[in-house]
Amino acid sequence: MDHHLPVLVVVTALVGAPLCILVRQPRVVWGLFTAITWSIAAMAVTLLLQVLSEGPVRYALGGWPPPLGIELRVDVLGGFVLTIVSGMAAVVAPYSLRSVEQEVDAARVHQFYAVLLLALTGLLGLTATGDIFNAFVFLEISSLATYVLVSLGRDRRALVSAFRYLVMGTVGGTFFLIGIGFLYVQTGTLNMLDLAAILPQWIDTRTSAVAFAFLTVGLSLKLALFPLHLWLPGAYSYAPSVVSAFLAATATKVAAYLMLRVFFTVFGQAVAFGELPVAATLPAVGLFGALAMSLVAVFQTNLKRLLAYSSIAQIGYIVTAASLGTQAGLTAGIGHLFNHAMMKGALFLAVGCIAYRIGSVRLEEIRGLGRRMPWTAAAIFVGGASLVGMPLTAGFISKWHLVSAILAEGQWGLVALILTSSLLAVAYVWRIVGFLYLRDAPSGAAPVREAPLSMLAPTWALVLANVWFGLDTRGSLGVATQAALGLLGGQP
Amino acid sequence: MTDHVVLRVIGKLLIPFILAYGLYVQAHGDFGPGGGFQAGVIVAAGLILYGLIHGVAATQRVVPPRLVEALAAVGVLIYAGVGVVTLVLGGNFLGYGALDHSPSHGQHTGVFLVELGVGVAVASVMLAIFYAFASRKPIASGGGRR
Amino acid sequence: MSILAHYNDWAVIVLMMAGLYIVISTRSFLKKVVGLNLFQTSVIIFYISMANVTGAAAPIVTEPVDAADYANPLPHVLMLTAIVVGVATTAVGLGILVRIHEAYGTVEEDEIVRHDFDS
Numbered sequence: 001m002d003h004h005l006p007v008l009v010v011v012t013a014l015v016g017a018p019l020c021i022l023v024r025q026p027r028v029v030w031g032l033f034t035a036i037t038w039s040i041a042a043m044a045v046t047l048l049l050q051v052l053s054e055g056p057v058r059y060a061l062g063g064w065p066p067p068l069g070i071e072l073r074v075d076v077l078g079g080f081v082l083t084i085v086s087g088m089a090a091v092v093a094p095y096s097l098r099s100v101e102q103e104v105d106a107a108r109v110h111q112f113y114a115v116l117l118l119a120l121t122g123l124l125g126l127t128a129t130g131d132i133f134n135a136f137v138f139l140e141i142s143s144l145a146t147y148v149l150v151s152l153g154r155d156r157r158a159l160v161s162a163f164r165y166l167v168m169g170t171v172g173g174t175f176f177l178i179g180i181g182f183l184y185v186q187t188g189t190l191n192m193l194d195l196a197a198i199l200p201q202w203i204d205t206r207t208s209a210v211a212f213a214f215l216t217v218g219l220s221l222k223l224a225l226f227p228l229h230l231w232l233p234g235a236y237s238y239a240p241s242v243v244s245a246f247l248a249a250t251a252t253k254v255a256a257y258l259m260l261r262v263f264f265t266v267f268g269q270a271v272a273f274g275e276l277p278v279a280a281t282l283p284a285v286g287l288f289g290a291l292a293m294s295l296v297a298v299f300q301t302n303l304k305r306l307l308a309y310s311s312i313a314q315i316g317y318i319v320t321a322a323s324l325g326t327q328a329g330l331t332a333g334i335g336h337l338f339n340h341a342m343m344k345g346a347l348f349l350a351v352g353c354i355a356y357r358i359g360s361v362r363l364e365e366i367r368g369l370g371r372r373m374p375w376t377a378a379a380i381f382v383g384g385a386s387l388v389g390m391p392l393t394a395g396f397i398s399k400w401h402l403v404s405a406i407l408a409e410g411q412w413g414l415v416a417l418i419l420t421s422s423l424l425a426v427a428y429v430w431r432i433v434g435f436l437y438l439r440d441a442p443s444g445a446a447p448v449r450e451a452p453l454s455m456l457a458p459t460w461a462l463v464l465a466n467v468w469f470g471l472d473t474r475g476s477l478g479v480a481t482q483a484a485l486g487l488l489g490g491q492p
Numbered sequence: 493m494t495d496h497v498v499l500r501v502i503g504k505l506l507i508p509f510i511l512a513y514g515l516y517v518q519a520h521g522d523f524g525p526g527g528g529f530q531a532g533v534i535v536a537a538g539l540i541l542y543g544l545i546h547g548v549a550a551t552q553r554v555v556p557p558r559l560v561e562a563l564a565a566v567g568v569l570i571y572a573g574v575g576v577v578t579l580v581l582g583g584n585f586l587g588y589g590a591l592d593h594s595p596s597h598g599q600h601t602g603v604f605l606v607e608l609g610v611g612v613a614v615a616s617v618m619l620a621i622f623y624a625f626a627s628r629k630p631i632a633s634g635g636g637r638r
Numbered sequence: 639m640s641i642l643a644h645y646n647d648w649a650v651i652v653l654m655m656a657g658l659y660i661v662i663s664t665r666s667f668l669k670k671v672v673g674l675n676l677f678q679t680s681v682i683i684f685y686i687s688m689a690n691v692t693g694a695a696a697p698i699v700t701e702p703v704d705a706a707d708y709a710n711p712l713p714h715v716l717m718l719t720a721i722v723v724g725v726a727t728t729a730v731g732l733g734i735l736v737r738i739h740e741a742y743g744t745v746e747e748d749e750i751v752r753h754d755f756d757s
Contacts, residue, residue, distance in 0.1 A: 007575075007585040015572045018565030063587035114565075133716055140723045144730055151734050156741040157754050163667055163734045170674050170727050171661060177681055177720060184713070185688050525698075529718070621729050628736055 005047045006059045006072040006128050009082060012040050013121040020114040026101070029110045033117065034093040040124070041083070041090035048079035052482065058130065066130065067191035073130030077334065077483035081127045081257045084341050088249040089120050091345065095458040096242045099352055103154055103240040112152060116246070119145035123254045132180055132266065133190045135258060139176065139222065143169045146235075146243075146251060153238040161234030168231040172221025179214030182207050183266075195266050203271050212276055215262050223255035225319055226289025229312045236308035241352025244304060248311055249345035253337050256318050263322070264330075264487040273325035282323035283406075287417040290316030294424035298431065303351050303361040306428060307344065310387065313421060314340045320414070321402050328408055330484035332401035335477045339394040339469060343386045346462035350379040353451035353459060363432070368441030372448045375456050377436045379463045384429035386466040389422055393470040397477060496545075503545045510538035518611045522600065528607035532614025539615075540622050548626045557623055560616045567613025574605045646687035653680035667738065667745040671731045678724040682717045689713035 016036040020029045051057055056075040060066060074082065096113075104112045122142025129135050147169065151162035184190060186207045187198040202208055217228075224232040232252075236244050263272045272278045290313040297309035318340065321333030353376040354369065355361050370377040386393035389400075399422065406414050450456070469476045518531035543551035575586045583590030588602025641648075653676055660673025689710040697711035735745055742750050 004579055004585065007579075011572055011575060011585065015569065015576070018568040018572075021561055021565035022569075059584065061585055063584040063589060133719075137719055137723070140727075144723075144726050147730050147734070151737070156738075159734055159738045159741060160750055160754070163731065163738060166727065166731050166734065167661060167670050167674065170731075171658070171677070173723075174678055174681055178684065181681065181685055181688065529722075621733075624733060625736065628740075 002046075002050070003057070003059070005043055005050070006057055006074050007061065009040055009043050009047065009086070010072075010121060010125045010128055012036055012043070013117050013124055017114040017117040017121065020110050020117060024110045026106060026109040029113050030093075030097050030100075033096070033113045036117065037086065037089040037093045037120070040120075041086040044079070044082040044086040044124075047074060048076075048083050048479070051076055051079040052479070056486070067189050067194040070134050071130045071191065072128045073193070074128055075483070076479065076486045077257070077260065078127050080334070080338070080479050080483050081254060082124060084253060084338055085120070085123050085127065085250045088246060088341060088345055091458045091461055092242055092246050092349075095245075095349060095352070095455050098452050098454055099241050099356055102356060103242075104152060108152070112149075115145045115148050116243075118142075119149060119246075119251075123250055126254055127257060130192050131190050132183070132192055132195065135261075136173065136177055136180060139255075139258065140173050142251065142254070143173060143222070146247060149243040149247075150235045150239040152243070153240055155238045157234070158238035161231075161238045165231040165235045168221055168228070172218045172228075175214050175218030175221065177218075179211045179216075179218060182211035182214065186211065192261065192265050196268055199267060200271065203267075203275055209276065212262075212267060212272070216259070219255055219259045219262065223252045223259065223315055223319075224312055225286065226293055226312055226316055229289070229293070229315075232312055233305050233308040236311065236348075237302055237305040241348070241355050245345055245348035245352060248307070248348050249341040252311070252315055253341055256315065256322070256333075256337060259319070260322055260330075260334075260487065269325060269488055278323050279325045283320045283411070283414060286316040286318075286320035286323065287414050287421070288316075289313065290320070291417050291421045291424070294421045294428070297428045298424055300428075301363050303354070303363060303366065303432065304348070306363075306432070307347055307351065310425065310428065311340075311344055313425070314344070314387075317398070317402055317418070321405060324405055324409060326405060326408065327484050327488055328401070328405035330487060331477065331481045332398065332405045334480035334483050335401060335473075336398040338476050338480065339386075339398045339466075342462050342465050342469065343383055343395055346379060346383040346459060346466060347387065349455070349459040349462060350376050350383060353379075353455050356455060357448050357451055363435050364442070366432075366435050367439040368436075369448070370437035372441065373450050375460070376451050379456075379459050380436065381433055382463045383466065384432060386470070388425045388429050391470075392467065394466045394476065396470055397473055401477065499545050503541060507538050507542055510541065511535055514538065514615075518607065521607050522603060528610030528612075529614050531607075532611040532616075533618060535611070535615040536618030536622070539619055543622060543626065548623065552623065552627075555619060557620070560620045560623065563616035564613055564620060567609045567611070567616060570609030570612065571606055574602060574609065578602065646683070650680050650684045650687070653677075653683065665747045667735055667747060671728060671735065674731070675724065675728060678720070678727075682720060682724075685713040685717050685720070 013036065016032065019032060023029050023032060047057070051074055056073060058066070059072040061070045061072065064070070100109060100112060119142050122138045122140075122145060125138035126135050126142065129138060147162050147166045150165055151159050180190070183195060186202050186205065187195055189195055189198060199208060221228045236248060239247065263269075263278065267276070293309045293313040293316065297306050297313065300306035300309060314336070318333050318336050321329045321336060323329075351361055354366060354373065357373065358365055382393070386395035389395040389398065399418070403415055403418060406418070514531045514535035517526040517534055518528060521527035521531070539551060539555060542554070578587045578590045579585055581590040586602070586606070589595035589598045591601045592598035657673045657675070657677030657680060661670050661677065664670055664673065689712070691706065691709050694707055694709045697708040738750070739745050742753055744750065
C-alpha cells in the first residue's frame with residue numbers, strides 16, 4: 001500500500017467527515033477524530049521519510065497518466081507541509097475534547113468535528129496535489145470549512161468576522177481562479193510540471209504576466225499578507241480556541257506553500273525572479289507589514305487579537321524570506337513556516353487554556369494568572385520567548401537564518417526593519433508576561449484552577465518542541481534545506 | 493399556502509414527474525448529458541416545491557432533517573468508498589478499471605456508483621440548505637433586538 | 639480586429655468590475671453577497687468563452703472525427719466545479735447572514751459596527 005500514501009493521506013480525512021456525521025455521539029466522534037488525525041499524521045511522517053530517501057512521489061488519480069489526468073505529487077516540501085498540518089491536527093485532537101465540549105453546543109459537536117475534518121481534507125489535498133485547478137478546489141474546500149468554523153465562536157462578533165473572512169477569502173480564491181484561467185489560455189494545461197515545461201517559451205507575453213499577478217494577489221489575500229490582512233485578526237480572535245490554534249498553525253502556512261509552488265515550481269525561479277519583479281517588491285512589502293503589524297500588536301488589549309496581529313507579522317517574515325529568491329532565503333522561509341506553526345500553535349493553545357478557565361482573554365482579566373495557572377503561564381512565557389527569537393528556542397533559529405539570508409543579499413535596510421520589528425515583538429510579549437506575573441490578581445476574582453491535563457499536555461508538547469527544534473535543527477532546517485534544493489533544482 | 497387549490501393540484505401532478513425525471517437524468521448520465529449533480533438538484537427541486545406548497549413541516553415529515561443529514565454523509569461515503577474499493581482491488585484511487593474483469597465494464601460500474609453517490613449527496617445537501625433557511629423563525633425587519 | 643470583436647472579454651470585464659465594486663463599496667452585507675456572485679459569474683463567462691472554437695460544434699462526439707471541429711469541453715467541466723464552489727460560498731454566506739440578523743437585528747455594516755466594534 002506504500003505507493004498509495006499520497007492519496008490515503010487526503011482520503012482518510014475525507015472519509016472521516018461523513019463518519020462523524022453518521023456517528024453523532026459527541027464522545028465517540030471525538031475518539032474517531034483523534035484516531036483519524038493520528039493515523040494521518042503517521043502516514044504523513046512515513047511519506048516524508050519515503051520522499052527524503054527516494055525522491056518525489058507521483059500518483060495518477062484513477063490511473064489516468066498526467067498531464068491528461070489529475071496527479072498527486074509530493075516532494076520534500078510537500079511532505080514537510082503535510083507533516084506540519086497533520087501533526088498540528090494530531091496535537092489539537094486530545095486538546096479539543098474539553099475545549100469543544102465547553103465552547104460548542106452539544107447538539108453540534110459532531111458537525112464541528114466533521115467540518116474540522118473537511119478543513120483538514122482541503123489543506124492536505126492542496127498540499128498533495130500536482131494540478132493547479134485541483135489546488136483551487138481544495139483551497140476553497142478548506143476555506144469554506146474555515147468560514148463555518150470561525151462562525152461557531154460564542155461571541156456574536158464571530159459571525160461578523162466569519163462573514164468578512166468569507167468575502168475577502170472568496171475574492172482571493174476567485175483571483176486565483178482568474179490567474180489559472182490565463183495560464184490555461186496560454187498553455188492549454190493545468191498540470192504544474194507540464195506548466196513549468198511549457199511556460200518559459202511564453203513568458204514574454206502579457207497573458208503570463210497578468211496570470212502571475214492574479215495568482216500572487218489572490219494567494220496574498222488567502223495568506224493575509226499585509227495590507228491584505230484585514231480578515232485575519234477578527235477571524236482568529238473570535239473563533240473557538242481549537243479553531244484559532246489549528247488555523248494559526250496551518251491555514252496561512254498552506255497558502256504560503258501554494259505561493260512557493262506558483263513561484264518556484266510553476267513559473268520557476270529564473271522567471272519569477274528574472275523576468276518578473278518579485279525580488280524587488282515582495283521582501284519590502286513583507287517586512288513593512290511585519291513592522292506595522294508588530295506595532296499594532298503592542299497596543300492590543302485582547303490576547304488572541306494580539307497574537308493574530310503577531311501572526312500577520314510572522315507571515316511577512318515568511319514571504320520576505322521566500323521572495324528573496326536565493327537558496328538561503330528559501331530555506332529560512334520554509335524553516336520559519338515550520339517554527340512559526342509550532343510557536344503560534346503553542347501560544348494559541350495556552351491562551352485557549354486561559355479561556356477555558358476564566359472565560360475571557362482580555363489582558364486585564366489575566367492579571368496575576370502566573371501564580372494561579374503556573375503551567376499555562378509558563379507555556380506562554382516560553383512560547384513568547386520563541387516568538388521574540390530568544391536563543392535556545394526555535395524562533396532564534398528562524399530569525400538567525402532570515403537575517404543571514406538577507407545580509408547575503410546586502411540589504412541592510414531590510415535587516416534594520418527586522419530588528420526593529422523584533423524589538424516590538426519583545427515589547428508585546430513583555431506586556432503579556434507583565435500582566436501574567438507582575439500584576440496582582442483583580443480583587444474579588446473567583447479562584448482559578450490550573451487547566452485540565454488533557455489541554456496542558458498538547459500545549460506543553462508544542463512548547464517543548466519549540467525548545468527541541470531550537471537545539472537540534474536536523475528535523476526542521478535540515479528538511480527545509482532539502483525542500484529548498486528540491487524547489488530550486490526544478491527536479492520533478 | 494394550503495388553501496391554494498390550483499397550486500396543490502398542479503404540485504401533486506408535477507412532483508412525481510419531477511422526481512422521475514431526476515432519476516432518469518441520474519441513470520442516463522452514462523449516455524448523454526446528465527449525471528449525479530444535475531439529478532440531485534432536480535430531485536431536491538421537486539421536494540422543495542412540495543415544501544413551498546405544503547410548508548416545511550410537511551416536507552420534514554416526508555424527509556426528516558436527521559435523514560437528510562445522514563444521506564449527505566452516505567453520499568460522500570459512497571463516492572470515497574468506490575475509490576477505496578478500487579485501491580483494495582489493486583488499481584489506483586478511483587481507477588474504475590479494477591472494478592470488473594474488463595476495464596470498460598469497470599469504468600461503467602465505477603462511474604455509475606460514483607454518480608449515485610454524488611446524486612444522493614447533492615440532493616440531500618440542497619434539501620438541507622432549504623431546511624436551514626426555511627425553518628428559521630422570521631424576525632420583523634427594521635427594529636430588531638436592541 | 640476591432641474593439642467590438644472582443645465583446646465577450648468586455649462583458650467579462652464589465653461584470654467583474656461591477657461585482658468587485660459592489661463588494662468594496664456597499665455597506666450592506668447582503669449586497670456584498672450579490673456582488674460576490676456577480677464577480678464569480680464573470681469568471682465563469684471568461685472560462686466558457688475561452689473554450690469556444692470558431693465555427694465548432696458542442697463537444698458531444700457521436701463518431702470519431704477531428705477534434706478541431708468541437709469546442710474544448712475542459713473549461714466547461716472546470717466551471718461546473720467553480721459553480722459548485724460559488725453555490726457553496728453563497729449558501730455559507732447567507733447562512734452566516736441569517737445568524738447575524740438574528741444576533742444584531744440588521745445586516746448593515748454601519749449599524750453592526752456601532753453595536754459591537756466601537757470599543
